[in-house]
Amino acid sequence: MMNKERITEQSALLQQRYGNQRKPDNIIWNSQIEAILNHRSVRNYLPDELPDGAIETMIAAAQSASVSGNLHQWSVVAVTDKVLKAKLAEITRLSDEAQGNYYIEQAPVLLLWIADLSRNNFISKSEGGKAEIHNYLDSFLMSSIDTALAAQTAAIAAESIGLGIVYLGAMRNQAKEIADAIGLPDYSYVAFGMVVGHPDPNFNSVIRPRPVQEVVLHYNRYDAKRSMKELETYEESFQSFRSEAQMKNKQWSTMVADVADSFSYMGGREQLRCAVEERGFKLK
Ligand SMILES: Cc1cc2nc3c(=O)[nH]c(=O)nc-3n(C[C@H](O)[C@H](O)[C@H](O)COP(=O)(O)O)c2cc1C
Known part of the structure; x- marks a missing residue:
């Protein structure tokens, strides 16, 4: 039996994952799915050793x-x-x-x-x-x-x-x-x-919102138009995440464009092809 607390936790997870965007209402929940949806990258650590094993x-x-x-x-x-x-x-x-x-x-x-x-x-x-x-x-x-x-x-x-x-x-x-x-x-x-x-x-560490599923999920045929349209609702979630995390205000689309033209973002990876070829890969 589902208890109320569990359901509240699950809807909180969806709220954090999608912000105020549309959310799927038919997730098949279990503890594994909950743990996966709870993922967030961690950038602050204690110095303690990992547990044995x-x-x-x-x-x-x-x-x-x-x-x-x-x-x-x-x-x-x-x-x-x-x-x-x-x-x-x-x-x-x-x-x-x-x-x-x-x-x-x-x-x-x-x-x-x-x-x-x-x-x-x-x-x-x-x-x-x-x-x-x-x-x-x-x-x-x-x-x-x-x-x-x-x-x-x-x-x-x-x-x-x-x-x-x-x-x-x-x-x-x-x-x-x-x-x-x-x-x-x-x-x-x-x-x-x-x-x-x-x-x-x-x-x-907070859960970062993702775009609505319709941006990434297509049935049977890729629908670029719908995907782009659905992305519009992502900007608001992206920005409220950034403001709650006290990050600089930025539009997601601006970030995408900046990254796509930024060699400082590449940080040396623009040389990757040469580096992997030197390591023996031929990439024919
Ligand atoms: C292949 C890969 C490489 C990544 N590289 C870095 C990195 O170099 N530095 C960093 O701080 N985060 C890195 N990330 C973490 C992403 O920034 C992070 O997953 C993304 O912003 C979504 O946030 P979340 O993992 O908290 O959901 C990387 C993630 C992936 C999947």
Whole structure:
């Protein structure tokens, strides 16, 4: 039986996820769905160590995600060494963002999620093959996709045991330096990082609203017109989120346009193609 408190909690989750926009009224609730809808990136951590078994639990979850061809083309480097963590934070810190990446050093663990063809490349060549398929864009993409699926499954596991996470695309900013710092073999690259730790209760991480489902969900045929139209209602939710979080007032569409033309947002990732080619990927 559903108690009243649970229903109130569930509608609060939908309210935070969609703001004042239209919300689905037919969610099939259970505790797993509640936990997933409760996600928020955490950028303030306590220095406390992770509970014993937390990393292994996350990796078991990650390994339970679907995996292309059962090929196991991802790896994780768990960075626990404070000096190395500080070095990685420094490498990926944007020059115009004095405070940026401080959470890497606060939290006890930084996971580096690696799209990794290196093992299978070695095996194929040891078996007398040329591993020609590894030279194609699809292999790069396949390992990157699997890495993301594994990571997100690990993120859900971490959140379910009370930990917080934030992804770090910034770990691609200086792909070569990051790869060198952790001794990555050819045919592998750090696709992104993930900070993991105990959320600092003195900082309230909030749920960020998303656009209404009609923006992203199409049945049978993509409807660009409806998608764009439905986006209009997102601006208000986006702005009230920003004002409640005491962030600078900004329109979402302006942010999209700014990001699409900003090399400072790229932070070095405009060199990524060269960096991954140097790591052995051919991207044919
Ligand atoms: C692949 C990926 C890379 C990300 N990179 C960064 C990053 O470098 N720094 C950061 O602070 N947040 C990063 N994020 C977190 C996003 O900013 C965040 O997920 C988004 O704003 C939505 O907020 P929420 O996760 O709290 O719902 C990244 C998220 C993803 C999925």
